[in-house]
Amino acid sequence: MTTSAQQAMALAQAGQAGEGLALLRAAQARGEADAFLLEGLWLIEGRFAPRDPAAARAALGKAAELGHVGAARTLAGLVACGVGGDPDWQGAQDVLRRWAERDAVAAQQLALIARMDLDADGIPRGDYPLQVVHDDPRVARHEGLLSADECDFLITLAEPRMRRATIFHDELQRFVEDPVRRSDKSGFPLVSEWPFVRAINRRIAAATGTSVEQGEPLQVLRYAETQEYRPHFDAVAGMDNPRILTALVWLNEDYAGGETSFPDIGIEARGKTGDLLVFANTDAEQRPDPRMRHAGRPVTAGVKFLASRWIRARPPGPEGFGRHEVER
Numbered sequence: 001m002t003t004s005a006q007q008a009m010a011l012a013q014a015g016q017a018g019e020g021l022a023l024l025r026a027a028q029a030r031g032e033a034d035a036f037l038l039e040g041l042w043l044i045e046g047r048f049a050p051r052d053p054a055a056a057r058a059a060l061g062k063a064a065e066l067g068h069v070g071a072a073r074t075l076a077g078l079v080a081c082g083v084g085g086d087p088d089w090q091g092a093q094d095v096l097r098r099w100a101e102r103d104a105v106a107a108q109q110l111a112l113i114a115r116m117d118l119d120a121d122g123i124p125r126g127d128y129p130l131q132v133v134h135d136d137p138r139v140a141r142h143e144g145l146l147s148a149d150e151c152d153f154l155i156t157l158a159e160p161r162m163r164r165a166t167i168f169h170d171e172l173q174r175f176v177e178d179p180v181r182r183s184d185k186s187g188f189p190l191v192s193e194w195p196f197v198r199a200i201n202r203r204i205a206a207a208t209g210t211s212v213e214q215g216e217p218l219q220v221l222r223y224a225e226t227q228e229y230r231p232h233f234d235a236v237a238g239m240d241n242p243r244i245l246t247a248l249v250w251l252n253e254d255y256a257g258g259e260t261s262f263p264d265i266g267i268e269a270r271g272k273t274g275d276l277l278v279f280a281n282t283d284a285e286q287r288p289d290p291r292m293r294h295a296g297r298p299v300t301a302g303v304k305f306l307a308s309r310w311i312r313a314r315p316p317g318p319e320g321f322g323r324h325e326v327e328r
């Protein structure tokens with residue numbers, strides 16, 4: 001069966017966004033939740049329709065009211081993150097509470113958030129002191145940034161949406177699959193920066209001394225046996241808002257191999273579940289630091305899960321972080 005939303009998407013992809021939108025409007029008039037959801041997604045991403053976060057939030061609210069669980073998940077994240085309205089941490093939890101009986105993901109978010117030490121705005125109250133591993137260039141770690149339950153839940157959320165990881169190709173000016181990066185990944189862009197994910201991002205921000213807005217979408221990387229991320233730089237020339245830091249959190253430890261290695265400064269890092277590794281990619285002038293080449297070494301047994309967040313020098317402008325940003 002093809003739904004109106006699917007037809008609208010096909011039209012938009014064929015260059016007929018106006019017709020697609022008309023179809024969505026008709027379906028909305030019939031009370032079809034996924035027609036509200038799809039318009040909401042277009043409006044957040046500014047794809048097939050001009051970006052309008054407030055209208056997006058309204059459309060997703062409508063879809064949620066009509067019983068769409070995916071829309072309710074996205075809505076809770078927008079409320080938490082302040083997209084299309086002021087950030088409202090308590091309001092985001094109200095959305096989760098309304099859905100907790102019908103949606104195990106909402107219930108689990110609430111349960112894990114309840115165990116976090118957060119103020120009323122969802123800001124972590126804790127201190128996350130770093131142990132220095134290497135002074136210049138800076139590499140540091142913090143043990144137990146995330147609990148084992150939080151790591152497991154991130155993996156659970158990421159698993160169904162895993163895709164082959166890509167890298168940005170400078171000549172082609174787009175993301176491509178490449179033997180340099182053989183792993184799967186699952187990102188948490190704005191439409192899936194759910195309250196739990198937001199809370200994790202805030203904790204990474206607190207531990208790295210940055211603002212939560214400076215981070216590109218959180219990614220969960222999955223490396224099966226033999227998979228690796230060959231030596232590469234996270235900061236590359238030509239980013240006017242450079243990736244100054246990378247934060248990695250080990251989400252499991254029952255695998256062999258898979259060390260994060262920095263061959264030019266002689267570091268091989270491996271952490272326990274929940275440990276954070278943070279490193280500077282740029283020098284004092286925010287130019288890519290040639291010593292910060294690093295790799296995820298091949299996994300030799302088991303499966304490695306790692307959360308990764310690339311942190312920019314400044315929050316994004318209205319158009320996001322630009323062409324190198326991890327796909328939204």
Ligand SMILES: O=C(O)CCC(=O)C(=O)O
Nearest residue numbers: 229234259260295296308
């Ligand atoms: O898998 C690793 O150990 C490294 C990951 C990495 O380099 C990245 O996410 O940028």
Ligand SMILES: [Fe+2]
Nearest residue numbers: 233234246294
């Ligand atoms: Fe990297």
